[in-house]
Amino acid sequence: MVLYKKGAELYSAMETAMASEVQSLWRTLNDAAPAKGGAAFLQELLAKWNQHVEAVKMTRDMLMYMDWTFVPTNRKMPIRELGLRLWRDQLTSSDEIRERLIEAEKRRGREDKLVAAVNKMLTELGPDVPSFFFQRV
Secondary structure (H helix, E strand, O other), X not given: OOOOOOHHHHHHXXXXXXXXXXXXXHHHHHHHHHHOOHHHHHHHHXXXXXXXXXXXXXXXXXXXXXXXXHHHHOOOOOHHHHHHHHHHHXXXXXXXXXXXXXXXXXXXXXXXXXXXXXXXXXXXXXXXXXXXXXXXX
């Protein structure tokens, strides 16, 4: 499609689909959040994160030519960065999720494997994201 001057349409459709996928993952996470306690919540969050990361990788693989040619030429956000930004925006806009992450860290401690995995996810989203959730002591 990029070769036939349909790159803008393809990028727009990909962006819409990715945003819809992120919203769907977060909807199920938010619906399950009150019922799930510390470890179960963190496991669910990480499962949704891993599902999203895999979807972004597959999308990038399928649209590699667009990502290499159309994206830089038209000053669009690369597919991976778009996927991270959409996830980060959903994560940082939810006060309930923020409170649950802080609560889980306090209960489980920083040395816990689940908390470490969540911190790794937050770090991948950007250098300022972990400090949005966890204050340095």
